[in-house]
Amino acid sequence: MADIDYETKYFFPVKPIPRLSCRDPEALRLISSEKPVVLTDAKLCDSALKWNLDYLAQHIGPAKHVVFASQCDEFKYYDETKISQYCPNFKRPTQRLEITFQEFANKLTQWNPGQEKLYLQQGLNSSVGTVIAADFVSFNWPWLNAQTKTQGWGTLTSNLLLVAMAGNVTPVHYDEQQNLFCQLVGHKRCILFSPDHHDRLYPHPVYHPHDRQSQADIFKPDFDKFPGLRQISAQSAVLGPGDVLYIPIYWWHHISSLHNHPYTVSINFWYKGASTDMVIYPLLDRQKVAIMRNIEKMIMDALKKPTEVDQFFQSLILGRYT
Numbered sequence: 001m002a003d004i005d006y007e008t009k010y011f012f013p014v015k016p017i018p019r020l021s022c023r024d025p026e027a028l029r030l031i032s033s034e035k036p037v038v039l040t041d042a043k044l045c046d047s048a049l050k051w052n053l054d055y056l057a058q059h060i061g062p063a064k065h066v067v068f069a070s071q072c073d074e075f076k077y078y079d080e081t082k083i084s085q086y087c088p089n090f091k092r093p094t095q096r097l098e099i100t101f102q103e104f105a106n107k108l109t110q111w112n113p114g115q116e117k118l119y120l121q122q123g124l125n126s127s128v129g130t131v132i133a134a135d136f137v138s139f140n141w142p143w144l145n146a147q148t149k150t151q152g153w154g155t156l157t158s159n160l161l162l163v164a165m166a167g168n169v170t171p172v173h174y175d176e177q178q179n180l181f182c183q184l185v186g187h188k189r190c191i192l193f194s195p196d197h198h199d200r201l202y203p204h205p206v207y208h209p210h211d212r213q214s215q216a217d218i219f220k221p222d223f224d225k226f227p228g229l230r231q232i233s234a235q236s237a238v239l240g241p242g243d244v245l246y247i248p249i250y251w252w253h254h255i256s257s258l259h260n261h262p263y264t265v266s267i268n269f270w271y272k273g274a275s276t277d278m279v280i281y282p283l284l285d286r287q288k289v290a291i292m293r294n295i296e297k298m299i300m301d302a303l304k305k306p307t308e309v310d311q312f313f314q315s316l317i318l319g320r321y322t
């Protein structure tokens with residue numbers, strides 16, 4: 001597929017994510033070693049390749065769907081519970097709406113520049129209409145179940161239906177789940193960074209509403225505030241309809257919808273990681289991230305106040321471990 005992403009320039013080195021057949025042993029080797037790969041022929045959600053705006057509006061049913069509205073192209077995730085608990089002055093970067101799919105589709109077709117951008121993000125559940133349910137049932141579950149069994153992944157925790165407007169950006173963040181990301185309509189550019197980038201992508205503190213999100217903007221880098229940005233390097237792929245990207249657990253990713261189509265439709269499959277990790281030294285980078293997260297949670301539980309936590313870690317490290 002022609003690389004329609006030619007206009008993007010990066011300040012950091014970027015290598016292509018391998019595009020392989022799901023029958024290629026190299027693809028399975030990459031998944032087993034928790035490295036990204038684009039599977040070009042998994043036929044995971046072929047029945048959903050026809051899920052365009054009209055089809056979804058017609059068949060998904062009258063239930064309300066979660067839609068985020070943003071004054072800019074960015075849709076940075078935030079944890080509502082951490083706002084009330086630790087950061088009462090936190091300014092939400094997006095507004096959470098609950099509207100029917102038809103209302104969402106109307107807003108998209110009537111959208112004009114200068115209006116807020118919208119991003120529908122809805123877990124697929126039993127409320128969907130029978131036609132959509134039938135498409136869902138005919139996903140390639142045999143391959144999926146065999147794959148997750150081979151890899152020892154946990155349960156499928158959710159499938160998110162994602163309908164984004166062209167230009168929408170999900171900024172750099174990581175998730176604590178294995179992710180098989182299926183592109184259905186339009187194209188998405190995915191930029192991935194390995195988990196050892198924890199000290200180069202500066203995640204917000206675990207207690208912060210933007211937990212797991214990078215404080216830095218890789219397209220407007222602040223090298224004074226985040227000098228580690230100079231050392232980042234990525235793998236990238238442009239996903240088209242039928243492509244399945246494996247985003248390994250704890251891998252940072254930046255995902256944006258390209259302008260060659262007015263909107264994009266994707267579905268992700270989030271799986272819990274393997275239940276018990278054999279503790280083999282040296283520890284994996286993602287295991288060190290998990291340990292750091294546990295330490296941050298413990299100290300917050302002990303000290304209760306963000307300012308106390310900040311002071312505690314400064315005292316622990318400055319002049320001693322720096």
Ligand SMILES: CC1(C)c2ccccc2-c2ccc(C[C@@H](CC(=O)O)C(=O)C(=O)O)cc21
Pocket residue numbers: 068075076077078119120121160162164169170175179181253255256266268
């Ligand atoms: C930005 C948005 C809509 C959002 C808002 C508020 C809370 C959660 C989320 C959320 C979660 C996942 C995605 C899909 C994807 C990014 C992408 O495709 O844009 C991704 O990161 C992944 O599959 O892991 C997108 C979103």
Ligand SMILES: [Zn+2]
Pocket residue numbers: 173174175253
């Ligand atoms: Zn994510």
